[in-house]
Amino acid sequence: MKKVLFITLCIFSLMVCAKDAVPLADDQVTEQRLISISEEMRCLVCQNESLAGSRSDLANDLRREIRTLIKEGKSDDQIRSFMVERYGDFVLYRPPVKPITWLLWIGPFVILMIGIAGLFVYLRRRNSRVISITLSTEDNQKIDALLSNNEKEGKES
Amino acid sequence: MKAKFLIPLVLFVVLAVFLAIGLNRDPHELPSPLINKSAPAFDIPQLSEPNKTFSPASMKGQVWVLNVWASWCVACRDEHPVLVELAKSQMAPIIGLDYKDQRADALAMLARQGNPYLLSAFDANGRVGIDYGVYGVPETYVIDKAGIIRFKHIGPITPVVLNQKIYPLLSELKKS
Numbered sequence: 306m307k308k309v310l311f312i313t314l315c316i317f318s319l320m321v322c323a324k325d326a327v328p329l330a331d332d333q334v335t336e337q338r339l340i341s342i343s344e345e346m347r348c349l350v351c352q353n354e355s356l357a358g359s360r361s362d363l364a365n366d367l368r369r370e371i372r373t374l375i376k377e378g379k380s381d382d383q384i385r386s387f388m389v390e391r392y393g394d395f396v397l398y399r400p401p402v403k404p405i406t407w408l409l410w411i412g413p414f415v416i417l418m419i420g421i422a423g424l425f426v427y428l429r430r431r432n433s434r435v436i437s438i439t440l441s442t443e444d445n446q447k448i449d450a451l452l453s454n455n456e457k458e459g460k461e462s
Numbered sequence: 463m464k465a466k467f468l469i470p471l472v473l474f475v476v477l478a479v480f481l482a483i484g485l486n487r488d489p490h491e492l493p494s495p496l497i498n499k500s501a502p503a504f505d506i507p508q509l510s511e512p513n514k515t516f517s518p519a520s521m522k523g524q525v526w527v528l529n530v531w532a533s534w535c536v537a538c539r540d541e542h543p544v545l546v547e548l549a550k551s552q553m554a555p556i557i558g559l560d561y562k563d564q565r566a567d568a569l570a571m572l573a574r575q576g577n578p579y580l581l582s583a584f585d586a587n588g589r590v591g592i593d594y595g596v597y598g599v600p601e602t603y604v605i606d607k608a609g610i611i612r613f614k615h616i617g618p619i620t621p622v623v624l625n626q627k628i629y630p631l632l633s634e635l636k637k638s
Contacts (some may be wrong), residue, residue: 349597352489362562363597366588391595393495 335375342371342384346396355398494595494614501528501605502593509560509568509582516557516583518609525635527628528603529579530559530591533567535599541618542575548624549578553632554604558582561591561599604628606635 340357348359356364367388374384388396400406440448496502505517518528529545531538549556558579560568565584572579585591594603597616604613613631615623 349492363588366592370589370592390495391592392597393492393595395492 335372338375338381339368339371342381343368345398346388347398349392349396356396490598491616492597494611496595496603496611497614499611501603501609501611502590504583504590504593506583506585506590509558509565509584511581512565512584516581518605521555521557521605522609523607525554525607525632526605527554527556527632528559528594528605529556530561530594530596530599530601531582532561532563532599533571534563535561537618538600539571539575541600542578544619544621544624545578546576547621548619548628551629553629554636555580559590559594560584561596562586562588602628604631604635607638 343356344358346356348354348356348361348364350361350363351359354361354364356367371384371388374387379387385397394400394406400409402410501518503518505515508514508516527548531541545556548554556579558581560582562585568582568584572582583590588596594601600618602615602619603611606612612635613627615627619628
């Protein structure tokens with residue numbers, strides 16, 4: 306009795322897991338274009354996933370929508386602006402360059418420039434602090450004497 | 463010369479302020495590109511009377527509220543009493559957009575919790591939702607007499623949002 310119950314439970318749980326596959330477009334070309342467009346877009350529900358990779362319901366609907374647009378013969382740019390008109394620039398992984406995003410695009414380079422300028426100023430200042438002295442002939446003779454002394458001692462030991 | 467030692471402190475404070483602002487913002491609240499644009503047109507069946515349709519064009523000349531909801535959406539249930547209160551105030555008609563729902567479930571929810579809507583449009587496959595940039599039900603739009611979206615709220619309307627944003631905006635829009 307228990308065995309029968311166990312088997313029925315197994316079969317039943319299998320049935321629960323089974324789910325319809327997400328519908329794909331009939332032709333490969335559409336599907337390829339869909340993937341290349343939606344990989345560049347953010348899923349709005351799970352924001353760290355691309356539209357191509359997300360399993361959320363909204364992502365499914367949006368993929369269906371993009372598929373229809375492709376079939377209607379819309380260009381990639383037209384499809385992108387369709388999405389931006391509805392969800393804003395946020396939907397794009399590469400935000401367009403415009404006044405409001407200048408800081409985003411140029412900011413890191415500005416910070417790099419400030420860093421380089423700071424380093425340059427610091428190095429110049431440090432250089433000017435090291436006092437360069439010119440040696441007189443007397444000093445040179447002293448040095449030579451000390452060096453030769455040193456050499457002799459080194460040989461003896 | 464002593465001010466030099468303050469530089470790291472100042473940098474730290476600036477960084478802390480930026481992080482504090484960043485952490486306190488909700489990443490799910492996105493600025494809608496639809497603000498100050500015409501409400502997208504649609505013409506779809508109504509929830510309670512499937513043989514009749516609803517189109518935003520029929521609301522021209524009055525200030526109205528569009529509320530996207532669904533019976534499967536838990537936050538909508540929390541929001542519902544606030545909508546009932548808004549309806550009672552008679553400040554503006556509320557039109558529902560029943561998003562990707564089952565008719566029977568939706569009607570049951572309205573029967574259980576009260577119906578604040580003048581009527582609900584039934585968006586079975588979520589196509590209208592896409593045009594309105596819906597990504598997190600419930601969402602609420604305030605639309606003016608000329609059919610232009612003036613305000614969008616993502617997530618459930620709280621009494622605070624209702625009193626501080628929606629009521630003042632409605633009375634302002636009704637005057638113009």
